[in-house]
Amino acid sequence: MDTRIQSIVIVGGGTAGWMTAAALAKRFANNPISITLIESADIGTIGVGEATVPFIKEFLKQLKIDEVEFIQATNATYKLAISFDGWKHEGHSFLHPFAGYGARVDNIPFYHFWIKMMQLNKAQELDAYCLSSQIARANKFALPKPNQDVEISSFNYAFHFDATLFAKFLSNYAQKLGVKRIEATVQNVMQHETTGFVKSLGLSNDQIIEGELFIDCSGFKGLLIEETLNTGYESWNQWLPCDRAVAIPCESNGEPAPYTRSLACEAGWQWRIQLQHRTGNGYVYSSNHISDEQAVESLTKNLEGKPLAPPKLMRFVTGMRKQSWNKNVFSIGLSSGFLEPLESTSIYIIQESINLLIDNFPNSNWPPQLITETNKILRIRQEKLRDFIILHYHLNERHGENFWDACRSMSIPDTLATQIELFKNTAQVAVTHLDFFRTNSWLAMFAGFNRIPDYYHPLVDNFDEALLEKEFSTISTGIISAVNGLPSHQEFIQKNCL
Ligand SMILES: Cc1cc2nc3c(=O)[nH]c(=O)nc-3n(C[C@H](O)[C@H](O)[C@H](O)COP(=O)(O)OP(=O)(O)OC[C@H]3O[C@@H](n4cnc5c(N)ncnc54)[C@H](O)[C@@H]3O)c2cc1C
Numbered sequence: 001m002d003t004r005i006q007s008i009v010i011v012g013g014g015t016a017g018w019m020t021a022a023a024l025a026k027r028f029a030n031n032p033i034s035i036t037l038i039e040s041a042d043i044g045t046i047g048v049g050e051a052t053v054p055f056i057k058e059f060l061k062q063l064k065i066d067e068v069e070f071i072q073a074t075n076a077t078y079k080l081a082i083s084f085d086g087w088k089h090e091g092h093s094f095l096h097p098f099a100g101y102g103a104r105v106d107n108i109p110f111y112h113f114w115i116k117m118m119q120l121n122k123a124q125e126l127d128a129y130c131l132s133s134q135i136a137r138a139n140k141f142a143l144p145k146p147n148q149d150v151e152i153s154s155f156n157y158a159f160h161f162d163a164t165l166f167a168k169f170l171s172n173y174a175q176k177l178g179v180k181r182i183e184a185t186v187q188n189v190m191q192h193e194t195t196g197f198v199k200s201l202g203l204s205n206d207q208i209i210e211g212e213l214f215i216d217c218s219g220f221k222g223l224l225i226e227e228t229l230n231t232g233y234e235s236w237n238q239w240l241p242c243d244r245a246v247a248i249p250c251e252s253n254g255e256p257a258p259y260t261r262s263l264a265c266e267a268g269w270q271w272r273i274q275l276q277h278r279t280g281n282g283y284v285y286s287s288n289h290i291s292d293e294q295a296v297e298s299l300t301k302n303l304e305g306k307p308l309a310p311p312k313l314m315r316f317v318t319g320m321r322k323q324s325w326n327k328n329v330f331s332i333g334l335s336s337g338f339l340e341p342l343e344s345t346s347i348y349i350i351q352e353s354i355n356l357l358i359d360n361f362p363n364s365n366w367p368p369q370l371i372t373e374t375n376k377i378l379r380i381r382q383e384k385l386r387d388f389i390i391l392h393y394h395l396n397e398r399h400g401e402n403f404w405d406a407c408r409s410m411s412i413p414d415t416l417a418t419q420i421e422l423f424k425n426t427a428q429v430a431v432t433h434l435d436f437f438r439t440n441s442w443l444a445m446f447a448g449f450n451r452i453p454d455y456y457h458p459l460v461d462n463f464d465e466a467l468l469e470k471e472f473s474t475i476s477t478g479i480i481s482a483v484n485g486l487p488s489h490q491e492f493i494q495k496n497c498l
Pocket of ligand 1: 011012013014015016017029038039040041043044045046047048049050051086163184185186187217218219220223245282314316333334335341344346347348381
């Protein structure tokens with residue numbers, strides 16, 4: 001008997017649905033699998049999700065989408081970093097760049113030398129030794145040189161883009177590759193009597209759509225994974241207390257910054273994402289600390305240009321589905337879980353989910369080991385992101401503000417407590433291949449919050465201090481002169497992308 005899956009049905013046409021449809025259509029282009037996507041004009045998409053991490057470039061590469069074509073289609077800008085303003089305390093700011101710092105000496109990471117030089121008062125802030133941070137702060141941009149193996153000049157980048165235009169772009173792409181799009185609302189879900197597997201969907205236009213593999217991209221409610229299969233949801237609200245957001249796009253005011261801004265506020269934080277044609281703004285907040293009206297008022301006051309739409313309110317519970325893959329339903333996007341957008345990781349998780357589905361593609365025997373293993377990897381990846389995001393809140397020094405005091409004193413997951421202790425005592429960070437955020441990212445956070453350990457690698461003491469001081473100065477001045485010669489971010493886009 002042929003056990004190959006012949007038909008895939010995707011419910012949902014937001015970012016998750018169309019990314020999944022496009023990726024599957026590309027990978028299965030010469031395969032007789034049929035792919036159908038159902039999206040409802042009545043329900044609509046969440047319409048936010050405009051900042052990414054560099055992994056998005058892998059998606060474009062896999063789909064053979066030219067970056068410039070993508071930038072034009074989505075009014076995108078480049079992103080080198082996130083700027084955390086006021087997170088340590090009011091008036092303080094630091095960057096989390098997609099890049100490393102300084103250069104290794106004798107195979108010892110630069111930051112061990114930096115710790116010692118900071119103790120001696122002979123070093124500047126860590127960002128002074130990061131080319132990407134300095135490019136970002138100067139509002140400039142350049143593409144990293146290919147095959148750059150000199151640590152100091154290597155960096156990575158991502159994009160800010162218009163989420164609605166992105167879904168439209170991918171919808172055209174996927175339909176050209178044969179994905180069948182149906183505009184209708186799923187009204188009934190029929191299940192197999194004994195196994196509970198999803199058999200078919202009843203639509204508002206009276207069609208019945210049968211399938212073998214169902215991909216739930218229906219957003220927060222999880223039409224198939226939760227409302228049908230009752231898979232269960234694990235809340236992380238005890239560690240990540242923000243549970244609402246309000247978004248208001250506004251007119252641009254000046255040239256776009258090549259970084260996302262995250263501004264700490266009374267009961268959460270505000271994002272500011274500058275695209276080519278407008279600025280995206282949102283306030284992510286804890287409903288235990290301020291009301292929706294206060295959040296709207298605070299965000300409105302903080303806009304840099306004229307609002308382009310009324311405030312859009314969103315409620316969410318940070319956490320993840322107990323199983324992303326249950327029976328013949330694989331959930332991707334908001335239906336499988338949500339980590340607040342502080343580090344722009346949702347689209348990254350969508351990509352990882354798509355990759356895992358393709359790598360562990362099932363047959364009609366639905367091997368349980370495959371499902372268990374896939375769920376396990378997705379869980380580990382998300383827990384690691386979760387810990388990194390909790391760290392931002394936990395290290396704050398905004399004393400005397402209810403929300404921030406609570407974040408500082410809350411209990412944290414053991415895995416995160418261990419990581420903090422490890423860095424404090426050894427200046428090391430424990431990361432594995434399942435971590436998206438590696439040592440440099442943790443370092444950016446610890447240094448940004450001034451949690452610099454007393455300890456550094458003992459081999460650092462083999463080096464002459466005066467020579468190190470000279471080397472530090474050469475690095476920071478070399479970076480400044482490299483940045484001086486670059487075009488502004490806006491000029492770069494105009495010359496190369498329009
Ligand atoms: C406040 C906020 C800020 C965010 N910022 C970022 C960010 O900066 N970076 C990032 O990576 N991510 C971000 N995200 C996450 C990102 O928005 C989502 O991961 C992404 O948009 C995917 O959403 P989705 O496609 O899963 O769901 P949705 O966009 O909600 O799409 C759901 C789809 O399902 C369809 N649907 C639902 N029910 C039915 C039905 N019965 N019948 C037919 N169709 C149905 C709808 O029509 C729609 O097409 C943010 C999220 C929030 C809430």
